[in-house]
Amino acid sequence: MQPAQSAQLSRIKIFVSAHKPAVFPDCASILPIQVGAANAEAAGKPLFENTLHDNTGDNISEKNPMYCELTAQYWAWKNADADYYGFCHYLRYFDFTTTEHKQNSYGEIIDTAINAESIAEYGLDDAAIAQAVEGWDVITTPLNNVREFDGFTNLKDHWDADPHLQLKDLRHMYDVLCAMHPDYREDADAVLNGTRAAFCNMFIMKKAIFQEYCSWLFPILSEFTAHWDHSAADVQTLRTPGHLSERLLNIFLAHKQRTGANWKIKRLQCVHFTNPEPFSPLEPLDTNPRFTVPVLFAADDNYVPMLTTTIYSMLKNASCERHYDVIVLERNISAENKQNITDFLAQFENATVRFYDVSRAIDGFNLTTNNAHISIETYYRFIIQEALPFYKKVLYLDCDMVVNGDISELYDTDLGNNAIGAVPDIDFIGNLNMKNGERAEYAKHQLHMTKPYGYFQAGVLAMNLEKMREIHSVHEWLEIAQQPGFIYNDQDILNMECEGSVTYLPYAWNVMHDCGGRVHGVFDFAPASMFQEYMDSRKSPKIVHYADYDKPWKNPWCDFGPLYWNYASKTPFSLQMMALLAGIEPPQHHERAIAEDSPIRKYVDVLAPIGSKQRELMKVAVRKVQGKH
Template sequence: MVLTAEQHHPNIKVFVSAHKRATFPEGKSILPVQVGAANAAIRFANTLHDDEGENISAKNPCYCELTAQYWAWKNEDADYYGFCHYRRYFDFTDTPHKENDYGEIIDSYIDDHALAEYGINDEAIARAVDGWDVITTPLNDVRRIGGFSNLKQHWAADEHLRLKDLRHMYDILCTRHPDYKVDADAVLNGRTAAFCNMFIMRKEIFFEYNEWLFPLLDEFADATDFSKMDVQTTRTVGHLSERLLNIFIAHKQRTGAHWKIKRMQCVHFLRPDPMTTLEPLGTEYGRIVPVVFAADNNYVPMLATTIYSMLKNASTNRSYDVIVLERDITDENKRYMERFFAQFPNAAIRFFDVSRYLAGFSLTTSNAHISVETYYRFIIQEALPFYSKLLYLDCDLVVNGDIAELYDTELGDNAIAAVPDIDFIGNLNMKNGERAEYVNKQLHMRDAYGYFQAGVLVMNLDRMREIHTVHEWLEIASKPGYLYNDQDILNVECEGLISYLDYSWNVMHNCAGRVNGVFDFAPADVYQAYMTSRKAPKIVHYAGFDKPWKNPWCDFAPMYWSYAQETPFVAQMVAAMSGVERPVPSEHHERAIAADSPIRKYVDVFAPTGSKQRELMKVMARKVQGKR
């Protein structure tokens, strides 16, 4: 009988330890395991669990991902046993990728592109693993991490790891296995090691390793009082196993094992969390008015003010689905807003992370007062597939009318309803001709006098979906040359498909005296309509650099503050206006910033490997630690 190539493949199981929900790659050889399941408040539905069968799941706070290793040892059968983490995987390709100082490839999301880039699939795993005895992450030099002379110094520099614990484990090892002393000395006095507790081993080696490892760890744990330790120090057992893995391999190779050892790169995903999705509101909400905003964490006070003004003037006979597109609004700020807006029982406030949609696109703006959040409206049509029509509002405005009236605007087959942009139109009539030239050279609009202001939109999503996909919208947005970014793009791509609203729905304030310096250049009927709208504005839009939270004397500022003062964030707005900067929490730069620390991604961005900034940080770290 001739075996097929598939039948020749060994049974490889790569267990992925996870203590929180994550995006897991699919494949027969990739098995997610919820660690610490015995103590978990929520049991994951799409993973194995380390508290089934023979297990040490309850020891997870001390043993970390080793509870998955123990569980696999006792309950699973395979030719190869491998271990990764929910945010760290091996790169199973032969293609070298750029690493940071910690020997990791940094990437963002676990998506189809990343899985293909790093070969995280059954076929690539089989090719990479078959024929090897042991696979680990690359040997990382601790001089590269922080200028440490050896692994003991590297351990001691961590504020949460105690040198006496490393010595205790050393004594246990040397007592139980005197022949390992020379290898322990070589590893701990050396400068390189494979970290992260990631490895793949043949079955017989894996079993031998566990039979050697867990008695050592258990003896240490049994003799250690964890009751007064902080969370990180409690994880000492897991840190010790990282060093013991290197000692075990070093000993076996020195004593003639002659294992074929392979070092594969480790890829660290900064955002392994599952992609968030929104569902339609329940039928209990009745006639729904969906309203979408886009903001970042710094803009939360202004976002809250806008939403509050809208809901305070909204009809009590309608329900409002308030959706905030964001990437970094803190859970704390979300809770503050949810509690504050609970006073409106006919409104739901929801948050949607757009990061995955924007990954891979280089989006910038041409004006300092325009943020990249302005592009979020391009993803609405895909992120909210259950809506055919909705409102989009900027966050630098207040609503004085019933927003349901705006939502009920009939669009027919048009894509958008909006107010003409009197600022842009006024510029078209100026003698310098700059705006007219911009229209001719960049926008190529048939009638630029129909240019609309995009801060207040009624959107026909079904029609928008016909015009472009989200990917196409973002590709256009990535192109340079636009003065007003997404607003220009919407005007160009939707020209001829616009319903024009009354000016009262988007009354731009008098920023830098533009009413009598720009607006009055617009055609007479446009200017007169705008001036009339100022007397009874349904929405006041603080478009431009002159904002009421920066200048309380700006046009329509008292109206703004009448709403802002009732929000939970008014003190922050007043402090910022008074020149009081938000405090930045101090951070410690340790021997190696914790693997899951959010600081690491910022270090990699602002002080990349090999840069002067990185070297300066290392020098500073050594000085803080008393090193030279």
């Protein structure tokens, strides 16, 4: 019998609770269910498509604010028939494979999206699920030791550390349990005074065990809530019954094992997906493609003021006869900043501003840069050819520049069969003529360029996507990007791989400013004709590029600084940029070392408040454990 057939016969049903749209593995054993559907419907919100809903049949859906994912558990108990009942969350699943995966210090495997690769990696399919589940009585997440979290003495101490959970409520639950089931007192004492427990309310049980557990659990919670004053409870405190059920599950299993059930209990790792939401690919605009100019940028949340300045300058000088598809490649720009950007740029009726999350495209690649002023976002241009399959040609611009001319003129440049349209890099070429010969050696031996004087600057690119796709796939581009030894990272890679397939643009389309006196210290080492073209372009620049460290938002006296501030001062982020001038850095919104909804996070907030030295030390320590920087 094949494993998939076995899964059908055993009727394994793993209900995946969700309160927001998400991507779910597509297999018969996994059944997504919207929790709190009754409240959503009462609020006039549409229910999720292609999922079960916890407000049908015999249900307690309206109790979801208190019971959390238990409303799905109750629904399954009353309305579903299976041989095995399991419960996961839209962002947390069991790892059904036999492979031991690296996990963080809080017992979670951290991954990004649910896709074909991760489904295979963690066995989120019928065959792997059947193989992992059949023959076991109960499956839970691993037993975590709360001493290893933050030195908690026991589970009661662990509970009390949460600012939203009251110790009196835990005691109330204990009293209810002991009154209803006196024989459980010994096990409740052992669990609550102990240090180990399975968290996350994730489990899989055989039918008879699941029915016994629900018949035991829900009356206890019903009795608890009947005498629980939660009239002034905040949103998190209101979830107390859900938190209690985590402890009750451990007490239930401890009692059954102590009293001779001898259940075969298995512990499977828990994988936490940080981006389980559906991915919406970009679609072609409903505009005449002959008049559409697609322009792409890459930025993070801290670079929003500069991004907005560059886009504003571009649209301010753009032709009214064309439509501009402005696409920002990003993975952490806040919803608020996205709204601020689109609201501000709505003044340009001939432009559409869109955002594209690159997280999935770069997932699994270790991308680093060798220069402090070059960010990871620089690699995003490599995914354009796949992200925009409906475009044959696009423009890409860095965000540390202002556009002083009509960008449609640049877009209309005929690239022929060449992959790239770009301006020669006067800085790199000037270095080629230095006596020490270091840059010439680098171009020859690291970049393997036969004509290094053709090296171009990649801050302004006209990209022939069809030709780029012929040269490399996105995966191949990113694999090359992981290789060490590059000085200018993606720019070096583009020059190395696109040599001989470049249309050279007039210098006016990428006038690099005089950073650190390089015009007459580096640029003037370039061949005379090149240097003269550059100097001529400074008189009437169509794009000024503030490349390198001397930025106008750090030094308003820098070369072309007044031109930059002429545009920057008009944006809603001008005060933020002025704060940068005053040396006030923006808050650092790193990826959370501890997930927002992690069962551990609330205790960390007490012991190491946000902004404290302890908090910063903890974040460093946790990221080291997670293998992050």
